[in-house]
Amino acid sequence: MRPRRVIVAGAGLAGSLLAILLGRQGHEVVVVERRPDPREGPAEGGRSINLAISTRGLWALGRAGLAESVLERAVPMRGRMLHARDGRTRFVPYGIRPDECIHSVSRAGLNRLLVEHAGRIPGVGFRFSCKVVDVDLDAPALVCEDGAGGTGRVAGDLLVGADGAFSRVRRAMARRPRFDVSQAWLAHGYRELTIPPAEGGGFRLEPNALHIWPRGEQMMIALPNHDGSFTATLFWPFEGPLSFDAAGTDAASIRARFERDYPDAVPHLTRLVEEFRENPIGSLVTIRCGPWHHRDRVVLVGDACHAVVPFYGQGANAAFESAGVLADLFARHDEPGEVFARYTQARKRHADALADLALANFDEMRDRVRSPLFLLEKKLGTLAHRLFGRAFLPLYTMVTFTRIPYADAVARARRQARLVRRAAAAAVVLLLAAGAWAVFGIR
Ligand SMILES: Cc1cc2nc3c(=O)[nH]c(=O)nc-3n(C[C@H](O)[C@H](O)[C@H](O)COP(=O)(O)OP(=O)(O)OC[C@H]3O[C@@H](n4cnc5c(N)ncnc54)[C@H](O)[C@@H]3O)c2cc1C
Known part of the structure; x- marks a missing residue:
């Protein structure tokens, strides 16, 4: 496309990557972001979030x-480390090749x-501390408020x-x-x-794994950071016991809840009570929308058009891939x-499929991973992949x-499952036939 002046609302992951890619094509890009310049200060407390980046994200970052x-700033995670209530752990690899790992990186x-x-x-160019308060889709233009109350x-x-979800x-x-x-x-x-680094440095838990404490209705996970610490995240219901x-605010009841549900993690959560009291509770949302563009003027990218819950570790990967x-x-x-019509057509159906996958994976992470059937399925899948x-x-x-x-992957997985079921049924029939022949056929 010949050079245009492109305004980007939001200097998050998708917005800043797109600014790089379009800037390199010779477009003039102005990015408007409500937060202060990240080059000048530390991250917001309690929202450090580390992300698992994988093939799709790396493809776009490679662009x-x-x-x-x-990758230099990331810690590779080769599988899930499942923590049972009695402290026993079990490692379930993500893939069969050494490069089949996901990468924990600070958002x-x-x-x-x-x-x-x-x-x-x-x-x-960037305009930080500049909040979009109104949008003129047809101009197109953004009306922004700076920190001092001025608008432009x-x-x-x-x-x-x-500009996100x-x-x-x-x-x-x-x-x-x-x-x-x-x-x-x-x-x-x-x-x-x-979970801070161990005294004297190093990791308190296996570094090359995504740790999961699956407890049915709720779970905790922990991802490693480059400095030896882990960021643990609780996913608990808003309502109910x-x-x-329900965990209360006094130190004894908070500790009691953790001693009951995640006893092996308690010695590592050195600021448990303070952090539990002080850190904010975030909400998780799924957004589906369409079309992702308005005429030939405006287009959406990333969470703005396809926010998903984080349980497949794909939100940022999909945002980068879309960019x-x-x-x-x-x-x-x-x-x-x-461009915009082709983009909506190429991506929307797949983003909707990802939204379903991400929701289904929450059930898997917090609950199904505990079942022997899940482990057997994973083993059979790995075996079939090896064969x-x-x-x-x-x-x-x-x-x-x-x-x-994403939608093609889902369709293919369904086809594979049908084939496996048919192969299993055929194997049973063959075995029965062989048995019958052995019993009645040989005289
Ligand atoms: C707990 C959690 C864990 C996650 N883990 C993973 C993971 O492991 N792997 C993965 O791939 N994804 C993960 N995600 C998802 C990932 O964080 C998002 O998909 C990703 O950040 C989307 O990028 P984005 O640029 O579209 O949106 P954002 O990163 O949200 O960026 C939007 C930007 O727009 C700015 N903005 C918003 N409103 C305005 C306004 N009015 N004016 C100006 N600026 C504005 C915001 O300040 C922000 O900088 C996780 C999400 C959560 C919540």
């Missing part, structure tokens, strides 16, 4: 020349890296809404006819806790209307270690 830099650190990189590209208008040829840009599009949107809240929220409120696909279409076509190679790919492998579009 910006940043995959290696991200704030990743965002800073992207902003630093984008800031060095001529033609890319930022206009361009094109507008990208990369509660996108202002999407909200403006939703006021127009023929724009569908649905927002579904999870009944569980999340709160972060910290297992809720955050990469959109940037590639910018490079190939000159008409913004054509048949790329002809049989487990669903997790397709989603996490390939770029097979």
Whole structure:
């Protein structure tokens, strides 16, 4: 596309990656972000969040020349480490090859890296501490408020809404006819806790794993950080006897809840009571909407159009992948209307499939991983993959270690499951026939 002036709302993961990719194509990019400049200060407390980045995210980061830099800052996780209530652990690998691992990386650190990189590209500029308060879709333009109460208008040829799950840009599009949107809240929220490095340095738990304490209705997970610490996240219901409120606020009842549910983690949660009291509870939402563009002026990317719950570790990966696909279409076509329509067509169906996968994986992580049937299924899937190679790919492998579009991966997994069921049925029939022949056929 010939150079345009592109306004991006949101300097989060998708917005700053897209700024790099479009800036490198020669577009003038202005990114408007309500938060302060991440290059100038520390991350917000209690919301450090580390992310599992995998093949899709790395593909898009590679487009910006940043995959290696991200991997240098990441800790590889080769499988799930399941913690039973009695403290026993079991490791379930994610894949069969050494490179089939996911990478734990600090979200704030990743965002800073992207902003630093984008800031060095001529033609890319940021306006931090500048909150979008209104959107003119047809101009297109953003009305922004700076920290001091002043307002201003930022206009361009094109507008990208990369302003996250509660996108202002999407909200403006939703006021127009023929724009569908649905927002579904999870009944569980999340709160972060910290497992610091061991005294004298090093990790307190196995570093190359995503730790899960699955407890049915609720769970805790922990992802490793480069400095030897882990970020633990509780996923507890908002209501009922297992809720955050039900744990109380006094030290004894908080400790009692953790001693009951995660006894082996308690010695490592050195600031448990303070962090449990002070850290905010986040909500989790699924957003489905469409079309992802308004005429040939405005387009959405990342959580703004496809926020998913975090249980497949794919939200940021999908946001990066969408930014990469959109940037590639910018490079190939000159008409913004054509780019946007092709982009919606290429991505929307698959983002909806991911939303379903992410919800289903919550049940798997907090509950099904405890069942012997789950472990058997994983073993059989791995065995079939070892025997048949790329002809049989487990669903997790397709989603996490390939770029097979999400809905196609789901369809293929269903076909594979049907084949396995038929093969199992055929094996049973053959065995019965062989048995019958042995008993009645040989005289
Ligand atoms: C607990 C948790 C764990 C997760 N774990 C994983 C994981 O392991 N792997 C994975 O791939 N994904 C994970 N995710 C999902 C991932 O964080 C998101 O999908 C990803 O951040 C989306 O990127 P984005 O740029 O679209 O949105 P965001 O990162 O939310 O960025 C949006 C930006 O827009 C800005 N903004 C919003 N409103 C305005 C406004 N009015 N004016 C100006 N700026 C505005 C925000 O400040 C923000 O900087 C997790 C999410 C959560 C909550």
